[in-house]
Amino acid sequence: MINCEFCNLSEADKKWLLFENSFWMVFLADRQDYIGRCIIVCREHCTDISKLGNEQWLSLKIIISSLEKMLENELQATMFNVSCLMNDAYKNKNPNPHLHFHLRPRYANPITIGNTVFTDKEFAHHYNNKADVQISDTEMQIIFDRLKSCINRYFI
């Protein structure tokens, strides 16, 4: 759809694409305010959950399950916050939301990525929506490469 950011992703925008199937794309989020934070984007221009077909919805459950298993095993995530917000689209006079989900891994214990020890200061509480990015570009690349290299073990 014209004027939809998610419908017009360039190859550069897909830099952090971890996985895609017929229904969904999974990206490592640009903003790593929580380590391993991902965004699950509908392939089709779909405005909200109610417009999804059953195949898309069932695929989403498999995607969430696979992603959580991968982030538990590879990054030692403890649990996950999943949300479907889409507030940004409503900053526009003519909102044109494109369905996507945020998945934030949460960590009971500190984890080390490259040279940085990351502590989830708000663990067991609501995520901090204004949290700073926690890691460098180099460390983000380390995470992406680690996840991408084992993606086929978790996603079918």
Added chain:
Amino acid sequence: MINCEFCNLSEADKKWLLFENSFWMVFLADRQDYIGRCIIVCREHCTDISKLGNEQWLSLKIIISSLEKMLENELQATMFNVSCLMNDAYKNKNPNPHLHFHLRPRYANPITIGNTVFTDKEFAHHYNNKADVQISDTEMQIIFDRLKSCINRYFI
């Protein structure tokens, strides 16, 4: 399950129950920080999305769609933030989460409930997780009665 709050709801706890089927219960949330905020609770003790069966997951989509349509029509909600967080369970040394979803209606325009005009000050931005309760007990009862009286038009 013993020691699970959601598995041991009393009749008093079900005061704000709007709808239930074999898989889910829908409550008007105790904390009306966003007007019409609801909680969708799994009937069975299920710890996370990956453990849900397909029937439960498909029913959840119908529940979300029905609830959103009702809140759009009856309370003039503009859009919705849906989240699955379950942070509180991890305050416990032996976490025993019980799957539930939060659904927050968001409002582009002010709405009036009883004598109170409610404005969604953060519309088009992330919800305020520390927002105060916006309405009185009387106004909450008005909302509950209004939704409960028309529930069969939206839920099957």
